[in-house]
Structures are given as structure tokens and as C-alpha cells.
Amino acid sequence: MTRIESRLHVPEVPARPGEEPDFSYVRISPAGAVPRPPIGVAVRETVPLAEDLIRVLDDEGAAIGPWDPKLPPDTLRAGLREMLLTRVFDDRMQRTQRQGRISFYVRSWGEEAVSVAAAHALRTGDMLFPSYRNQGLFIGRGTPVLDLMCQLLSNTRDMCKGRQLPVMYHDATRRLFSISGNLATQYPQAVGWAMAAAIKGEDHIAAAWVGEGSTAEADFHHAMLFAKVYRAPVVLNVVNNQWAISTFQGYAGGEQRSFAARGPGLGLAGLRVDGNDFLAVYAATAWAAERARAGHGATLIEHVTYRAGAHSTSDDPSRYRPKDEFPAWPLGDPVERLKKHLIGLGEWDDTRHAALLAELETEVAAAWKQAMSFGTNNDGARLDPALMFDDVFKVLPPHLEAQRAELEAELAAARDAGAAT
Amino acid sequence: MTAMSMVQALNSAMEVMLARDPRVVILGEDVGYFGGVFRATEGLQSRYGAHRVIDTPIAEGGIVGAAIGMAANGLRPVAEIQFADYIYPAYDQIVSELARMRYRSAAAFTAPVTIRTPCGGGIRGGQTHSQSPEGVFAHVSGLKVVMPSNPYDAKGMLIAAIEDDDPVIFFEPKRLYNGPFDGDPHKAAESWAGHPMGDVPEGHYTVPIGKAAVVRAGNAVTVVTYGTMVHVCLAAVADLGLDAEVVDVRSMVPLDIDTLAASVAKTGRCLIAHEATRFGGYGAELSASLQERCFWHLQAPIQRVAGWDTPYPHAFEWEYFPGRLRVRRALEALMQVSA
Ligand SMILES: Cc1ncc(C[n+]2csc(CCOP(=O)(O)OP(=O)(O)O)c2C)c(N)n1
Ligand SMILES: [Mg+2]
Numbered sequence: 001m002t003r004i005e006s007r008l009h010v011p012e013v014p015a016r017p018g019e020e021p022d023f024s025y026v027r028i029s030p031a032g033a034v035p036r037p038p039i040g041v042a043v044r045e046t047v048p049l050a051e052d053l054i055r056v057l058d059d060e061g062a063a064i065g066p067w068d069p070k071l072p073p074d075t076l077r078a079g080l081r082e083m084l085l086t087r088v089f090d091d092r093m094q095r096t097q098r099q100g101r102i103s104f105y106v107r108s109w110g111e112e113a114v115s116v117a118a119a120h121a122l123r124t125g126d127m128l129f130p131s132y133r134n135q136g137l138f139i140g141r142g143t144p145v146l147d148l149m150c151q152l153l154s155n156t157r158d159m160c161k162g163r164q165l166p167v168m169y170h171d172a173t174r175r176l177f178s179i180s181g182n183l184a185t186q187y188p189q190a191v192g193w194a195m196a197a198a199i200k201g202e203d204h205i206a207a208a209w210v211g212e213g214s215t216a217e218a219d220f221h222h223a224m225l226f227a228k229v230y231r232a233p234v235v236l237n238v239v240n241n242q243w244a245i246s247t248f249q250g251y252a253g254g255e256q257r258s259f260a261a262r263g264p265g266l267g268l269a270g271l272r273v274d275g276n277d278f279l280a281v282y283a284a285t286a287w288a289a290e291r292a293r294a295g296h297g298a299t300l301i302e303h304v305t306y307r308a309g310a311h312s313t314s315d316d317p318s319r320y321r322p323k324d325e326f327p328a329w330p331l332g333d334p335v336e337r338l339k340k341h342l343i344g345l346g347e348w349d350d351t352r353h354a355a356l357l358a359e360l361e362t363e364v365a366a367a368w369k370q371a372m373s374f375g376t377n378n379d380g381a382r383l384d385p386a387l388m389f390d391d392v393f394k395v396l397p398p399h400l401e402a403q404r405a406e407l408e409a410e411l412a413a414a415r416d417a418g419a420a421t
Numbered sequence: 422m423t424a425m426s427m428v429q430a431l432n433s434a435m436e437v438m439l440a441r442d443p444r445v446v447i448l449g450e451d452v453g454y455f456g457g458v459f460r461a462t463e464g465l466q467s468r469y470g471a472h473r474v475i476d477t478p479i480a481e482g483g484i485v486g487a488a489i490g491m492a493a494n495g496l497r498p499v500a501e502i503q504f505a506d507y508i509y510p511a512y513d514q515i516v517s518e519l520a521r522m523r524y525r526s527a528a529a530f531t532a533p534v535t536i537r538t539p540c541g542g543g544i545r546g547g548q549t550h551s552q553s554p555e556g557v558f559a560h561v562s563g564l565k566v567v568m569p570s571n572p573y574d575a576k577g578m579l580i581a582a583i584e585d586d587d588p589v590i591f592f593e594p595k596r597l598y599n600g601p602f603d604g605d606p607h608k609a610a611e612s613w614a615g616h617p618m619g620d621v622p623e624g625h626y627t628v629p630i631g632k633a634a635v636v637r638a639g640n641a642v643t644v645v646t647y648g649t650m651v652h653v654c655l656a657a658v659a660d661l662g663l664d665a666e667v668v669d670v671r672s673m674v675p676l677d678i679d680t681l682a683a684s685v686a687k688t689g690r691c692l693i694a695h696e697a698t699r700f701g702g703y704g705a706e707l708s709a710s711l712q713e714r715c716f717w718h719l720q721a722p723i724q725r726v727a728g729w730d731t732p733y734p735h736a737f738e739w740e741y742f743p744g745r746l747r748v749r750r751a752l753e754a755l756m757q758v759s760a
Contacts, residue, residue, distance in 0.1 A: 006470075006472035006473075008472050010471045010472060010475070010476075013454070016454075103545040103735070104545070154735055154736035158736070162734055162735060162736025162737060163547075163548065163732065163734045163735060163736070164547055164548070164735055165546065165547030165548070165549060165550070165735050166735075168547070180549075181506070181547070181548070181549030181550070182506070182507060182509075182549060183479060183507075213478075213479045214479055216478035216479045216480040216483065217479060217480055217481075217482075217510060218480065218482055218483075218510060219510075244450075244451075244479055245450070245451050245455070245458065246451045246454060246455030246476075247450070247451060247455075247476050247478075251476055251477070251478055252478055252479070253478065314458075319455060320454055320455050377736075382736075383736060383737075385737045385740035387737075388729070388731050388734040388737045388740065388741060389729070389731055392730070392731045392732070399700060399730060400729075400730055400731070403699075403729045403730060407729065407740060409750075410740075410746060410747055410750065411740065413746065413750065414746055417746075
């Protein structure tokens with residue numbers, strides 16, 4: 001057999017299981033160091049903003065520099081509460097999955113600021129296109145965790161009527177689009193939504209999120225091009241949490257060039273932001289939203305963060321990355337950083353924090369109990385299986401009507417036989 | 422012979438081919454260091470290197486497009502699409518390019534690419550981890566389309582696919598990866614150990630593409646099926662104590678119509694069963710082809726059992742899945758018809 005001497009470049013993962021975590025590849029600017037241009041700035045002026053890292057909170061928890069959004073303490077406390085609620089909810093749902101109550105779950109541990117801060121920076125009329133790891137957008141917009149839980153359980157109060165895998169939520173009244181399991185598909189849809197807003201003369205904008213791994217899909221590029229060509233009022237977010245499933249961001253093209261740099265590369269403004277800094281995410285989102293609303297076009301925001309947990313409950317990250325990388329992550333924990341900032345302002349303390357945590361845990365436990373009362377995977381009330389035929393079309397066509405009747409006959413036969421095999 | 426699960430048999434097929442043929446490369450999402458989300462490529466990168474077992478960006482169109490280019494430049498790529506539900510971004514590359522490269526260039530360029538992809542339901546995966554799109558590809562001229570139902574066939578057919586000079590879409594019923602499945606979700610999961618088709622040679626062998634297999638001989642009725650449904654149909658036939666012949670299609674394109682038609686001509690009755698949706702599905706092709714060949718032998722109209730014509734609903738998996746009861750009811754009805 002001939003030996004092939006390959007000259008292919010294969011991205012080298014910084015650290016594998018058993019090795020020391022290595023985040024030396026993450027380029028970090030000091031807090032406050034990156035300038036904040038006016039919202040109407042030319043795209044090419046944003047090139048440095050797409051390579052540097054916009055940060056507001058310094059290591060001591062002080063807010064510094066031109067990007068400080070100077071939010072009132074009430075907003076900061078609300079943000080802290082929602083990030084913490086997201087985390088408590090995630091932990092609880094992770095455990096229920098382990099107990100077999102739900103079939104699947106995805107936590108957003110370590111990335112809570114990316115979603116919650118954006119929910120605060122955008123207006124309620126703006127349309128959001130979340131990925132499966134943006135539960136903080138729902139919580140930030142006020143979707144009750146009870147509603148999310150009922151979806152996870154596919155129970156009688158499930159907004160998706162049992163048709164979707166857990167976490168594929170939507171909330172039409174709060175303007176959160178239906179989540180797809182197919183990566184990046186919602187990106188061009190968000191641009192189209194924004195184009196429609198522009199066509200209709202409205203000042204709503206759209207915002208969409210994908211993981212850095214998903215930027216590889218063609219839909220990501222279609223979205224940027226349409227946004228650029230029509231100057232669509234949209235904010236396009238890339239959540240760079242360093243990992244897809246087992247492949248690190250180098251496999252999505254993150255080596256040597258930031259994801260944000262693809263914005264200016266395609267003619268959109270680009271911002272690279274400390275995704276674990278609530279204030280920086282808020283400020284960057286607000287800047288991009290204002291720019292879009294004023295007709296200056298779309299912005300690509302890269303949120304630099306870290307996926308602290310497994311990809312999903314089906315994943316075991318100890319197979320492909322060092323255990324306990326999160327403590328070594330140089331941008332810290334978003335909840336801890338906002339907490340420290342509030343304490344530094346004299347607007348928060350450890351006692352209040354502990355009380356808040358206890359309150360949220362009680363709230364989530366109570367919601368879970370209530371959600372279970374509407375049925376679970378394994379017992380209690382169930383949705384009528386015949387519902388699976390609804391909404392394939394607006395009006396049930398004859399062949400589906402016939403199949404529904406067949407299913408009902410089959411279920412009756414199963415009941416008669418006393419077995420549902 | 423070694424006892425292997427279907428995942429291990431597929432792994433073994435790729436290992437055999439990586440060792441034998443330096444042109445063989447594996448590429449796909451998470452297939453390298455991690456060994457694939459279903460572990461089908463486990464250990465291959467550590468043995469054959471990151472230049473032959475290649476982790477790719479999450480871009481199915483890119484994976485297939487690159488595989489076509491590699492094949493055109495002399496390699497034998499085996500591309501994995503993580504779930505058949507995620508194959509659609511590659512649809513244009515597959516339909517407009519892969520399927521027609523030989524034809525449009527009068528064989529000046531060819532693309533011997535194998536695309537492996539897990540399909541089918543039964544794992545609570547909801548609409549984005551459960552689909553069976555074989556019919557969508559069988560309809561495209563220039564693609565071979567296959568689906569094994571057991572470890573022995575899986576290994577032999579995958580080696581045959583990699584050695585084939587034409588593109589092969591290789592569907593793997595994921596519910597069968599670790600054991601046969603007779604359609605009863607309440608039973609403890611079975612393993613392939615002890616199953617006759619779980620006994621797999623360690624070395625090189627092929628199971629030819631284009632050949633169906635009679636997995637149970639009988640005279641009263643022919644059940645034509647493939648994938649997970651082979652096991653479901655065998656169980657349904659056993660439930661009823663029917664003298665049925667069960668034929669595993671294995672290869673949708675090319676189709677071994679002779680084996681199928683011989684069976685139907687013999688029994689005079691035919692039930693076609695697949696997991697995929699019914700309308701315009703592959704079962705319609707089977708039904709039409711068999712009717713053309715066997716019309717004068719038939720004692721009853723050919724019937725089909727399939728998934729309902731809806732997306733695959735998460736909460737109603739077992740009401741959606743064409744399980745044993747649905748197969749039994751169809752068989753009972755079919756046996757009552759007299760010409
Ligand atoms: C089109 C498509 N291909 C593959 C998958 C399988 N898949 C689900 S999530 C995922 C990784 C995504 O990583 P990233 O975009 O970085 O998002 P993260 O999970 O880190 O938030 C993959 C490969 C999918 N859902 N859709
Ligand atoms: Mg990621």
C-alpha cells in the first residue's frame with residue numbers, strides 16, 4: 001500500500017481530554033478599550049470592531065469605556081434575575097431529563113448573558129429568531145417557564161401540540177419565532193422578516209441567532225448577502241461558544257479570523273463582543289438595533305462565550321475536551337460578573353443573591369409541579385394522537401382524513417386487544 | 422466470525438476499506454476525533470489519521486460537494502450526513518451533480534462517492550431525527566440507493582458501496598444500530614448478539630448491491646419491506662402464524678424485481694411495508710412494478726403499510742410508526758380478500 005504524505009491543513013484543537021485547558025487563542029481586549037463609533041458609521045470603519053473585543057465590565061466588576069450603556073440598577077437586577085432563572089430552569093430540566101421525564105434537553109449554561117441582555121436591548125415589537133440555545137430570550141421576554149416546561153413534556157398544554165422535540169419552542173404573542181432543529185435555516189428567514197418590515201414601512205427590526213458551528217451552512221451566507229443587498233433592518237448574531245458538538249470553532253473557520261469579520265467582508269457592520277459581559281452584549285445589540293432602525297443596515301455580532309455544559313443531554317463532552325475547562329475560560333461566568341458589578345454599585349449583596357436564588361428555585365419547582373399536572377411523557381393526561389393530522393395543511397385533505405380514521409380504528413383495536421404494540 | 426452490532430459492522434467495513442485502499446477517506450460532522458454521534462467511525466481517526474478521517478464544518482452541501490471533488494480527483498470518499506433529516510442542504514449537490522456527473526460528461530468524470538446517513542424513527546427524535554427519505558433519492562436517476570436491515574448485510578453492502586464506481590446513498594436504520602427491533606417499544610432493547618445476522622466476518626466480503634433477500638420463506642402472502650420494518654413484519658407474521666414470505670428489498674436502486682416478482686407470483690398476495698410516508702413513497706414504485714409483472718397472479722390488490730403522511734410527531738411516535746398492529750391488520754384484511 002502506498003503511503004500518502006498529506007499536505008492538508010487540519011485545524012488543531014488546543015486541548016484534548018487529559019490536557020490542560022488552553023484558551024491562548026482567544027484574543028481579548030481590555031475592558032473599555034474599544035471605541036464606539038456613531039451608529040451611521042461606514043461598514044469599513046467597523047473592521048477593527050470585528051476583530052477586537054468589545055467589553056464593558058473590567059476584572060473588578062466596574063463598567064468602563066464608551067460602550068457602557070449606563071443602565072439603571074432596576075434593569076441590571078432584572079437582567080441578573082432572568083439569567084439566574086434561565087440557569088435554575090436549565091439545571092432543573094437537565095435533571096428531569098436524567099430521570100426520564102423528558103426525552104431531550106439543551107442547557108445554555110455559561111451563555112445566559114447573550115440571550116437575556118439582547119432581550120432587554122431590543123424592543124418588544126422586534127421579531128426574534130432564536131436557536132435551540134436561546135431560552136434566555138424567552139425568559140427575558142416573559143414567556144412563563146410553565147409554558148416552556150409543557151412544551152418539554154409534550155403535554156396537553158404544549159404550544160407545539162406534541163409535534164416538536166423538546167426545546168423547539170415558539171411564542172407568537174411575544175414575537176419569538178418557531179425554533180427549527182435544522183441549523184441556520186432561520187437566518188435568511190429573519191432577513192426576510194426584516195425586509196417585509198421595511199416594505200411595509202414599519203420600524204420593527206428582526207434579530208436572529210446561530211452557533212458558530214452553524215455559520216458553516218449556506219443559509220448563513222444567504223442571509224448576510226440579502227441583508228447587505230437590501231440593507232435589511234436585522235441584527236445577525238453568532239454565538240461563538242467555542243464548540244459545535246465535538247468540533248471546536250476552528251472547524252467553522254474561526255482560526256486566525258473572527259466570525260464577526262465576515263460582516264465587513266460581506267458588506268455588513270461587524271462587532272466582536274464579550275458574550276459573558278451583560279453590559280457589552282446589551283450595548284452592542286442596542287447599537288446594532290439603532291443602526292438597523294435608522295436605515296443604515298444590518299450588523300453581524302459575534303458573542304464570544306463558552307459552552308460550559310454538554311452540547312445536549314445526548315452528548316458527553318469528556319470524550320473530546322478537557323474536563324473542567326469552564327473555570328479556565330478567560331471571560332468568566334456571566335452571572336457572577338453582573339452580580340459583582342451590582343455589588344460594586346452598592347445595589348446588591350450576597351444575602352439578596354442567596355434569597356433570589358432560593359426564590360427562583362421555588363418558582364421553578366412550583367412551575368414544574370404544575371406542568372406535570374398537565375401530563376408527562378409517561379403518565380397522566382395525554383394529547384389526542386389524532387391531533388398529529390391537524391396543521392399539516394390548513395384544511396385536512398381527503399387522504400389525511402382517511403388516514404386519521406385508520407389510526408382511530410387502529411387505536412380502538414389496540415384498546416380491545418389491551419396492548420398497543 | 423465475530424458478534425457485531427450494526428454500528429460495529431459499519432465501523433468494521435470502513436476500517437477494512439481504509440486499510441486496503443489508500444484512496445478511501447471518511448468525512449463528515451463529528452466523525453473524526455469523536456468517532457461520530459452514533460460511534461460508527463470510532464477509533465478510525467486514531468488509526469488512520471486526521472487526513473483520512475476528516476472532521477468537517479457543519480455544511481452538508483459542502484461535505485457532498487467536496488466529496489464529489491475528491492472522488493473526481495481519484496479518492497473514494499465515504500461521507501457521513503449526521504442524520505438523513507439534515508441531508509437536504511446537500512440536495513442540489515446530490516441531485517444536480519453527484520447523480521449526473523458520469524452522464525453529462527459522457528464518463529469523462531465520475532464521482533464514486535458513498536453517502537452514509539442514519540434514517541428512520543423509534544428513538545424519540547421528533548421530526549428532525551426520524552425521517553426516511555429513501556424515496557426522494559430513489560426517484561433521481563443516477564443514484565444507487567440501499568438500506569440494510571442487519572449487521573452482516575450492513576458491512577457487506579457498505580464495502581460493496583465503497584467499491585462501486587457509481588454514487589451510493591447508504592441509509593442506515595438507526596433504530597437497528599444496536600439491536601433488532603420488532604416494533605414493541607415497551608420491551609427491553611434487544612442486542613444483535615445471538616442473532617444469526619449479527620455474526621460478521623472480520624475481513625473483507627461484499628453483499629452485492631441490487632439483490633433482495635428472502636428472509637422468511639412462505640406460500641400464503643409476500644411481505645415486501647426493508648430496514649427496521651423487516652423485523653416488525655417478521656414479528657407481525659409470527660403473531661398471526663401466517664405462512665408468509667418476507668422479502669428484504671435491501672437495494673431500492675437497482676431493484677431486484679425478479680426476486681420480488683417470483684415471490685408474489687408464487688403467493689398471489691402482496692403487502693408492502695415501509696416507515697416512510699405513504700403518498701408518492703418508494704412503496705408506490707414497488708406496488709406499480711409488481712403489479713406490472715404479477716397482475717395475472719394476484720388474488721387481491723397489492724396493499725401498503727407506511728408512516729402517515731404527516732411530519733414525524735415527537736409525542737405520538739408509536740401512533741405514527743407503522744408498528745406490528747398496523748401490519749397485522751393489513752395482513753388480516755389482505756388474507757380475507759378472494760379474487
Ligand atoms: C442541518 C443540520 N446539520 C446538522 C445538525 C446536527 N447538529 C445539531 S447541533 C450541532 C452543532 C451546532 O453547533 P453550533 O452551531 O456551534 O451551536 P451550539 O450547539 O454550540 O449552540 C449539529 C452538528 C443539525 N441539527 N442540522
Ligand atoms: Mg457552538
